[in-house]
Amino acid sequence: MKIKSFGKKVLFFGILLSLLLPAAVGARAEAAGFQKVKNGTVYIQKNGTRKKGWLRVGRRQYYFNRKGIMQTGWVRLNGKWRYFSRKSGFLVKNKTIGGKKIDKNGVLKGKFVVVIDPGHSGVTAGGVEPLGPGSSSMKSKDTSGTQGRYTGVPEYKTTLTIAKKLKKELTSRGYKVILTRTNHKKPLSCKERAMVANKAKADLLIRLHCNGSESSSAHGAMTICTTKNSPYVPELYQKSYRLSQKVLDSYVKATGARKEYIWETDSMSGNNWSKVPTTLIEMGYMTNPAEDQKMQKTSYQKKMVEGLADGIDAYFTNLKP
Ligand SMILES: [Zn+2]
Numbered sequence: 001m002k003i004k005s006f007g008k009k010v011l012f013f014g015i016l017l018s019l020l021l022p023a024a025v026g027a028r029a030e031a032a033g034f035q036k037v038k039n040g041t042v043y044i045q046k047n048g049t050r051k052k053g054w055l056r057v058g059r060r061q062y063y064f065n066r067k068g069i070m071q072t073g074w075v076r077l078n079g080k081w082r083y084f085s086r087k088s089g090f091l092v093k094n095k096t097i098g099g100k101k102i103d104k105n106g107v108l109k110g111k112f113v114v115v116i117d118p119g120h121s122g123v124t125a126g127g128v129e130p131l132g133p134g135s136s137s138m139k140s141k142d143t144s145g146t147q148g149r150y151t152g153v154p155e156y157k158t159t160l161t162i163a164k165k166l167k168k169e170l171t172s173r174g175y176k177v178i179l180t181r182t183n184h185k186k187p188l189s190c191k192e193r194a195m196v197a198n199k200a201k202a203d204l205l206i207r208l209h210c211n212g213s214e215s216s217s218a219h220g221a222m223t224i225c226t227t228k229n230s231p232y233v234p235e236l237y238q239k240s241y242r243l244s245q246k247v248l249d250s251y252v253k254a255t256g257a258r259k260e261y262i263w264e265t266d267s268m269s270g271n272n273w274s275k276v277p278t279t280l281i282e283m284g285y286m287t288n289p290a291e292d293q294k295m296q297k298t299s300y301q302k303k304m305v306e307g308l309a310d311g312i313d314a315y316f317t318n319l320k321p
Contacts, residue, residue, distance in 0.1 A: 028057040042068045059121035060090040061106070074108075074316050079174045081108035081316070096321065111176040112316055117198040117270065118163035119209040119280075120156035122184030129191050132232035132272030139269050141189030146212030148292040155286060156184060158295055159208040162283065162304055166208075169309045178202070194273035204243055204315065206308070207270055207280040210295065212287045219288040220258030223248040224280040225271065227264045232272040239277035242318065247279050247311030254307030255300065257284055257291070277315075279309070 002073040025035050034043040034051060043051040043064065050068030054061060063071045063084060070089045075082055083092045083102055091106040101109040125141040145155035160181070167177040180196045185212055197205035211222070223244035230236040244262045260282075271278050283304060284291040294300040 028060065029055065029062075031054065032057050037055045042070070044068075062089050062091070074319050075176050075318075076174060076313070077091050081112065081174070082106050083108070111174060111220075113176045113178065113180045113200055113202045114170055114312060115180065115200055115202040115276075116163045116166055116170075116246060117180040117196070117205060117206045117207040118156070118159035118194045119207060120154075120159065121181055121187055122154075122156055123187040125187035125189040125192070129189050129269065131269050132190065132266070135231070135272075139190075141191070142187070146210060146286050148286045148296070149216070150289050150292045151286075153222075153286075153296055155210045155212075156287070158210055158283075162208055162301060162308075165301060165305045166206075169305050170312065173309060173313065175312075188195065190268070190270035191273045194275075195245070195269050197278070198273075198275045202276045204239075204312070205274050205276050205278040206243075206247065206312065207278065209280060209282050211282040211285045213285055214287075216287055219285050220260040221251055221255070221284055222260035222263055222282045224263045224265060224268060224282070226268075227266050230266050230272070232266070233275065236275075236277055239319075240271070240279060243277050243311075243315045246278040246314040246318070247281055249306060250314055251281065251283070251304070251307035252312035254310060255284075255303045 029043050030036065034055075035045050036042070037044055043055070045051055051064045052066060052068055054063055063077065065071055072084045072086045072089050073152075075084060083097050083100075083106070085092055089099065092102055093106040094104050095102050101208050120142060124144045127141050128138040129141050131139045133135045147154040148158075163179055164182075167179060170177045178196065178200050179194045193207070194205065211218075225244040226233055226237060226239040228234060230237065233240075241262065241264070248259065248262060251257065268271060268280060269314065271280060284295050286292045286295070295304070
């Protein structure tokens, strides 16, 4: 008699709990025979294996990666971007998330747009322009950049080589890619480079550069973004910082280059004029013998491109609306 009423209580509270948590994947998945094992993200099926791939519970759809981790936020599956609720992991359909439209099947309409700016050019833009919108301080429109102390290859050639390869890689990963220049004859000011991204309403701008130092021992990679107190784009700080972080981390992981740091500064006109999340990467020192020579090798360039593309993927995967 006592056992029976205890069972009823459990059933009652069970129903109450599932009513209180209608959106939680936990209650739904557990009701469907899954067992949660870690932070509400990994599920084990009745047969003891981790759930991988799609899971449908009622009307909701969830997705688990190869490790059985439930995916949240933006995820690219078979070349299509989808958005899974950050709170409970279900596939979002027919909604606009962070200005991006998602169709009735839960697929991003159109593509994420990436603008790549290959730093400098064969013809340097002369004269000056404001450091940022509304600024009275003027800065050179562009500089000639550095060059390989050992290979003799100019920075502007290296940045365009990498930009073209990165465009190919990102296009194959499903992005729409625009280059600010495709040859060495076009002079471009830093402001004009940013305007390409603004006009395209890009989702991000990545500026490619190589570093130079008086000391030949200086080596490694760094990224540059605006500060949280930027007089021009304070609202972009978090996204630009995270983009700088993801790109730098992935780049050093892929290339094995020394990780310098993320430089937060409001002294870069190309970053200041951009109305979209922006990072500038110094991919290596052309004044360092090993790095100068490596950056001209096809095998190393492949790693550079992979690192940059992985960083961009990681940025979108972590993008918060
Ligand atoms: Zn440069």
